[in-house]
Structures are given as structure tokens and as C-alpha cells.
Amino acid sequence: MSARIDRLVTSGIFALDGGEWEVDNNVWIVGDDSECVVIDAPHEADAIAAAVGGRTVTAIACTHAHNDHVNAAVELAGYVGAPILLNPADKVLWDMVYPDREPDGPLSDGQKLTVAGITLEVLAxxxxxxxxxxxxxxxxxxxxxxxxxxxxxxGATGRSYSDFPTIIDSIRDRLLSLPPATVVHTGHGDTTTIGAEAPHLQEWISRGS
Structure with a gap:
């Protein structure tokens, strides 16, 4: 069976720099009826495990380590027996959530994860x-x-370990060069496309300067 994308929304608290905010997070499950990759594991390990069902989880792949994207990762890994993968540059944020537990493996630019006959390429x-x-x-x-x-x-860059010029460079150089029809499945909220967002780059730069 061909690969598909399943979406689950979980709810909880994002905490950083002494503040707390209620958030709804998207969990993306990419695979087929046999195996899948879970992209981010926020808030509700039981709900994510239920959405996975009986499939083999080949990886829990983290887009970053803010608590609202990883705070169910270790519990979920225990349920499904999958490795947690994270870019080591986010270890400072991971340690705020899991000071006594390391990720199971790294993610690096250009790395390819394969699942259900398709490839997930890591873009730093x-x-x-x-x-x-x-x-x-x-x-x-x-x-x-x-x-x-x-x-x-x-995404927001007003808190610790974030930087607005850097995120603009990342979006311009790594994302807006993708095909315009590419559907963007976000960490929170609705999907969009590269083509819908690309014309607004200069507006974002002006807004953020």
C-alpha cells in the first residue's frame, strides 16, 4: 500500500523562559499500514500510540526540541520501541525536558529516512x-x-536560542526553493504551500526588522 500522511492534534503547555502557553500541536504520521515515522511527539503519548495502531514505528523524528514537540517522545518510544532522532544542535533545549536521557540518534542536513517506500530528507x-x-x-x-x-x-524568534535573520535565511535558502505545489504540513495550525508563502518573504523581513 502506498505511503500516506495522517494528522493528529494534541494539546498541552509550551514552556520557555519562565512563561507558559496553552498550545495545540500537529503530529504527523507518515507511512503505510505496516510501518511509519512519527514526526514530533507532543503532550499525549497514549493518543499518538493509538493513532499509530499496530504499525512498526521506524523513528520518532523531532523537528526541534522545544518541550511542546518532544514532551511525549520518551514515553512514546517506550510504547512503540522506536528511536528518537534529533539534530544535536538542539541538545540545549532537549536537556531542559530530559536532563537524564539522551536522544537515540542524530539528524543531520541531507540525511534520508526511508519508510513505506518513500524518503524523508532532512533539511537543516x-x-x-x-x-x-x-x-x-x-x-x-x-x-x-x-x-x-x-x-x-x-515561526517565532522572540525567545532564547532563536534568531530572526537565521530563520529568514533558512526559509529563503532551503524551503522557498522547493516546488511551489509542495504542501507544507506545519507544527501548529493549518497547512499551506510553498507557492502560497513564497511571495511574502520581503513582507516578513520588513515586519521583523
């Missing part, structure tokens, strides 16, 4: 977080952008 996109990555699935015409790119603009 720092800015929202130092080790933020996106996953590009050309066979599905899909990008999983975490908190790097949303419908309407870049």
Missing part, C-alpha cells in the same frame, strides 16, 4: 531553534516544517 533550518529541521518528502509533494514555516510566515 535553524532560526526558531538552533537545531531545527524540516523533513521533505518529494514522492508525497510534502514538507513537514515544524515551527520554521507556518501559514502566514516564519
Amino acid at each position: 533550518t535553524p532560526g526558531h531553534a538552533p537545531g531545527a529541521v524540516c523533513f521533505y518528502a518529494p514522492e508525497l509533494g510534502a514538507l513537514f516544517s515544524g515551527d520554521t514555516l507556518f501559514q502566514g510566515g516564519p
Whole structure:
């Protein structure tokens, strides 16, 4: 059976720099009826495991390590027996959530994860977080952008370990060069496309300067 994309929304708290915010997070499950990759594991390990069902999880792939993207990762890994993969540049954020537990493996720019006959290519996109990555699935015409790119603009850069010029460079150089029809599956909120967002780059730069 061909690969597909399943979406689950979980709810919880994003905490950083002494503040807390209620958030809804997208969990993206990419695969077929036999195996899948879980992209981000926020808030509700039981719900994510239920969405996976009886499939083999080949990896829990983290777009970045803000707590609202990884705070169910270790519990989920225990349920499904999958390795947690993270760009080592985000270790400083991971350690805030899991000071006594390391990720199981690294993610690096250009790395390819294979599942259900398709490829997820890792694109390093720092800015929202130092080790933020996106996953590009050309066979599905899909990008999983975490908190790097949303419908309407870049992810937030007003908190520790983030930088606005860096996220703009990441979006311009790594994402907007993808085919315009590429569907952007975001870490929060609705999907968009590369073609819908690309014309607004200069607006974002002006807004953020």
C-alpha cells in the first residue's frame, strides 16, 4: 500500500523562559499500514500510540526540541520501541525536558529516512531553534516544517536560542526553493504551500526588522 500522511492534534503547555502557553500541536504520521515515522511527539503519548495502531514505528523524528514537540517522545518510544532522532544542535533545549536521557540518534542536513517506500530528507533550518529541521518528502509533494514555516510566515524568534535573520535565511535558502505545489504540513495550525508563502518573504523581513 502506498505511503500516506495522517494528522493528529494534541494539546498541552509550551514552556520557555519562565512563561507558559496553552498550545495545540500537529503530529504527523507518515507511512503505510505496516510501518511509519512519527514526526514530533507532543503532550499525549497514549493518543499518538493509538493513532499509530499496530504499525512498526521506524523513528520518532523531532523537528526541534522545544518541550511542546518532544514532551511525549520518551514515553512514546517506550510504547512503540522506536528511536528518537534529533539534530544535536538542539541538545540545549532537549536537556531542559530530559536532563537524564539522551536522544537515540542524530539528524543531520541531507540525511534520508526511508519508510513505506518513500524518503524523508532532512533539511537543516535553524532560526526558531538552533537545531531545527524540516523533513521533505518529494514522492508525497510534502514538507513537514515544524515551527520554521507556518501559514502566514516564519515561526517565532522572540525567545532564547532563536534568531530572526537565521530563520529568514533558512526559509529563503532551503524551503522557498522547493516546488511551489509542495504542501507544507506545519507544527501548529493549518497547512499551506510553498507557492502560497513564497511571495511574502520581503513582507516578513520588513515586519521583523
